[in-house]
Amino acid sequence: MATSSRRISDEPGFVLHRYDWSESSLILEVFTRHHGRVALVAKGAKRPSSNFRPVLLPLQPLRLAFGGDAEIRTLKGAEWVGGQVMPTGDALLSGYYLNELLLRLLARDDPHPGLFEAYASAVQVLSWEHGEALQPALRAFELLLLREIGLLPALDMQTLALAPLQPEGRYSLVPEGGLVEAAAGDGRASLSGAQWMGLERALRQPAPFGATIREAAAVIAGLKPQLRALLHYHCGVTTLRTRQLMMDLQAL
Known part of the structure; x- marks a missing residue:
């Protein structure tokens, strides 16, 4: 399926895996309801001041915003939906x-x-x-x-x-x-x-x-x-x- 350059907002998703991309950024593999498995770059997510840092956890329901037309798109926003605790x-x-x-x-x-x-x-x-x-x-x-x-x-x-x-x-x-x-x-x-x-x-x-x-x-x-x-x-x-x-x- 071809990727789309339009921005996707308020998309339900989960982080499946994360990789270091640079000293300050991450590559995420996410599973979303309407777009399937998507690769995203979370720029600056490793910085202590990043709003992404406490949110991009596996097994937690998120609302995501992302865009771009490359194979790896850019994460624009991530919000924890809440309602369940991290499994142990x-x-x-x-x-x-x-x-x-x-x-x-x-x-x-x-x-x-x-x-x-x-x-x-x-x-x-x-x-x-x-x-x-x-x-x-x-x-x-x-x-x-x-x-x-x-x-x-x-x-x-x-x-x-x-x-x-x-x-x-x-x-x-x-x-x-x-x-x-x-x-x-x-x-x-x-x-x-x-x-x-x-x-x-x-x-x-x-x-x-x-x-x-x-x-x-x-x-x-x-x-x-x-x-x-x-x-x-x-x-x-x-x-x-x-x-x-x-x-x-x-x-x-």
Whole structure:
């Protein structure tokens, strides 16, 4: 999508990552509701007197103004919306994990307003620090991200055979073939046909994030390794950086 030289104002967004650009400025990767992932230069943001300095934090809802017609546009304004606290502990690392997924899988300047709403809802769950809701929220967001960018097949039929699922049958989601019938003794994680169809119905709801959390909560153990393998396959890595950090911290 071509960039626009017009100024964008009052745009909902989140900071995904920030890089040093000079002694006083930053390059930001932000996720916005109407413009997708956008790169911005925040001039002077590292100066102690900068109004940007206390605002440009990850996992916090912002209102942004920016403009320019280059690949990296210029941040003109940023305002904290408020309403939620910064996640801590495992929730903070989980938020960085979501950000890494967006950075790896979303192209710049490709709007995904529905995915933005799911991300905002997931970050809100993380800010509550509800341990029991953390894993279902992550799995729900992974499913919605994969569906939004066309990497998740329909979950109510076998992908290659185009055959309907049997409610009592067992099926595995594999990177190379989509949803396939699970073979006895192959060691792959699987879910029942009824469970996969429940997830598909949730993903098609008008408010899919909440519905998918409820379905995912009942199948976490089987769903997590299948989604992890699919995400690693499409990200081109064996382990995401934030996941490796989580494992390293747990080993201390």
